[in-house]
Amino acid sequence: MAVKALYFSERDGQDMALKNPEKMLFANKADADARDKMLELSEEILMFLKSKVDGLSEEHAEQCALAIAEERDLFLRALKKPSLLNQEAEAESE
Amino acid sequence: MAVKALYFSERDGQDMALKNPEKMLFANKADADARDKMLELSEEILMFLKSKVDGLSEEHAEQCALAIAEERDLFLRALKKPSLLNQEAEAESE
Numbered sequence: 562m563a564v565k566a567l568y569f570s571e572r573d574g575q576d577m578a579l580k581n582p583e584k585m586l587f588a589n590k591a592d593a594d595a596r597d598k599m600l601e602l603s604e605e606i607l608m609f610l611k612s613k614v615d616g617l618s619e620e621h622a623e624q625c626a627l628a629i630a631e632e633r634d635l636f637l638r639a640l641k642k643p644s645l646l647n648q649e650a651e652a653e654s655e
Numbered sequence: 656m657a658v659k660a661l662y663f664s665e666r667d668g669q670d671m672a673l674k675n676p677e678k679m680l681f682a683n684k685a686d687a688d689a690r691d692k693m694l695e696l697s698e699e700i701l702m703f704l705k706s707k708v709d710g711l712s713e714e715h716a717e718q719c720a721l722a723i724a725e726e727r728d729l730f731l732r733a734l735k736k737p738s739l740l741n742q743e744a745e746a747e748s749e
Contacts, residue, residue, distance in 0.1 A: 602737040604737075608740070608741045610719050612741070612744055614719055615718075616715070617718075621708055621711050621715060624711075625711070628707035632703075633734055639703075640696065640730060640734075641731075643692075643695050643696040647703055650702075650703075650706055
């Protein structure tokens with residue numbers, strides 16, 4: 562039988578990836594790369610928010626950073642056209 | 656004598672603008688427009704973060720949103736190249 566590979570981001574680490582395979586374990590390298598890039602962005606946003614906002618907890622800073630990093634493409638468009646950012650959420654709530 | 660105009664964003668409101676003239680009162684319309692656009696972006700980011708992060712206080716959500724909106728151009732670049740986001744802060748701390 563052939564050998565198959567599974568990929569994960571070192572930013573998640575093997576333990577976490579094995580505990581959360583549906584989100585952190587990938588059959589192809591490109592998806593793992595994409596997650597790794599998203600996590601890198603999230604780490605930078607976390608540092609940025611903690612440096613700018615006094616008293617923001619690590620947990621909240623991490624959740625804010627991840628929420629933005631996971632919606633990177635939407636955020637890119639929204640920085641140019643702010644009304645886009647919450648359009649989907651507003652549509653769902655109607 | 657000629658009449659001169661002062662401009663402020665309605666998102667700040669007249670009272671706040673008069674209390675914080677150096678930040679919210681402008682001799683030219685373009686600067687007031689720029690502030691208004693930044694505040695619009697900040698409001699959208701505030702709504703986005705509050706919808707995504709449970710328990711995030713209004714104050715922290717507002718400070719995170721404003722920090723991002725005030726660094727809009729840097730954020731645009733950082734979404735494509737994350738390491739840019741904290742470069743200035745790191746350079747200052749060296």
